Amino acid sequence: KQEVTQIPAALSVPEGENLVLNCSFTDSAIYNLQWFRQDPGKGLTSLLLIQSSQREQTSGRLNASLDKSSGRSTLYIAASQPGDSATYLCAVNSDKLIFGTGTRLQVFP
Amino acid sequence: DTAVSQTPKYLVTQMGNDKSIKCEQNLGHDTMYWYKQDSKKFLKIMFSYNNKELIINETVPNRFSPKSPDKAHLNLHINSLELGDSAVYFCASSPTDYYEQYFGPGTRLTVT
Numbered sequence: 001k002q003e004v005t006q007i008p009a010a011l012s013v014p015e016g017e018n019l020v021l022n023c024s025f026t027d028s029a030i031y032n033l034q035w036f037r038q039d040p041g042k043g044l045t046s047l048l049l050i051q052s053s054q055r056e057q058t059s060g061r062l063n064a065s066l067d068k069s070s071g072r073s074t075l076y077i078a079a080s081q082p083g084d085s086a087t088y089l090c091a092v093n094s095d096k097l098i099f100g101t102g103t104r105l106q107v108f109p
Numbered sequence: 110d111t112a113v114s115q116t117p118k119y120l121v122t123q124m125g126n127d128k129s130i131k132c133e134q135n136l137g138h139d140t141m142y143w144y145k146q147d148s149k150k151f152l153k154i155m156f157s158y159n160n161k162e163l164i165i166n167e168t169v170p171n172r173f174s175p176k177s178p179d180k181a182h183l184n185l186h187i188n189s190l191e192l193g194d195s196a197v198y199f200c201a202s203s204p205t206d207y208y209e210q211y212f213g214p215g216t217r218l219t220v221t
Contacts, residue, residue, distance in 0.1 A: 031207040043199060044152075044212040089152065093207055096165055097142075099152040 002027045004092050006100035013080055013107055021075040021103045023090030028068045034097070035064050035075050036089040044089065048075070080107045112136050113213035115200050121219045122190055130185045130216045132200030139205045140164070141183035143175060146197040146215070158183055159206060190220045 003026045013019055023033070032051045036044040048057045048064040050073065056065040063076040077084060084107050090100040113134045122128050134141060142165075143155040157165040161177045172188045187194060200213040 032209075034209060036212075043214040044201075046209055046211060049209040087150070091152075096154050096157065096167075097210060098154075102150060 002030075002092060002094050002098045004090060004098050004100035006088075006090055006103050008103060009101065010104040011106070013105075015080060015082060015107055015109050017080050017107075018076070018078050019080055019105075021077070021088050021090075021105070023073040023075070023092075023100055025071045025073075025092045025098075027094060028071055029094060030068065031093045033064075033066055033073050034091045034093065035062075035073075036091065038087045038089060038102070040086075047088075077105075080105075082107050082109055113200055113202055113211050115198075115213040115216050117216060118214065119217050119219075121221065123221055124190055124192060126190050127186070127188045128190060128218070129187070130198055130200075130218070132183045132185070132213060134181055134200075134202040134211070134213075136202055136204075136211065138202040138211075139180060140203045140208075141177065142201040142203075142210065143183065143185050144199040144201060144212075146199060148196070152199070156183075156185075157206075164206070187218075190218075192220050194218060195220045 034049045035047040050066040061078040066073045087102045087104045089102045091097045116131045140159045142157045146152045156175045158177045174186045177183045197215045199215045201210045203210045
């Protein structure tokens with residue numbers, strides 16, 4: 001049974017810092033992995049999708065990597081801004097999307 | 110120009126009532142999903158439909174019944190609502206299985 005874990009559960013950093021969010025999963029038989037952002041009281045915004053054959057994906061200040069064999073993915077956020085404050089969710093697609101528990105990020109000025 | 114829309118955004122109702130949540134996507138996707146986010150913010154899939162056909166049906170009480178009148182719509186009907194049904198329900202869609210999923214804004218259901 002696929003299980004997805006995200007650490008840390010919460011993170012508070014000053015503006016401008018580079019940071020890494022971690023996601024681990026127990027079953028390496030995946031089709032892809034998707035990173036989402038959720039703002040309080042809002043829906044999910046897809047940030048990056050990494051197919052199982054890929055090692056990383058980049059979008060602006062975001063870079064996501066995937067190491068399928070070790071069951072890990074990281075989301076790197078460069079030069080963090082207060083507008084990056086949100087909950088970040090990692091989801092692994094085996095035969096369905098399994099979500100992690102999320103990392104709540106606060107970036108203060 | 111909303112890609113995945115849900116109505117209503119908020120739903121407050123009493124135990125025992127029957128209610129429906131509607132979802133529409135204008136992305137031309139073949140697959141649609143319903144997810145539940147509980148009070149601890151954990152998201153879990155409930156159902157998925159591919160081209161109007163039920164593909165995934167998690168261990169959801171049979172009081173929950175999805176209905177897909179066409180490829181662009183997936184509605185969720187809930188009978189005999191219980192306190193434990195209070196949650197945020199998200200609809201999502203993707204081009205087909207195993208592709209990027211796009212989520213709606215969510216419907217916050219409160220059962221009193």
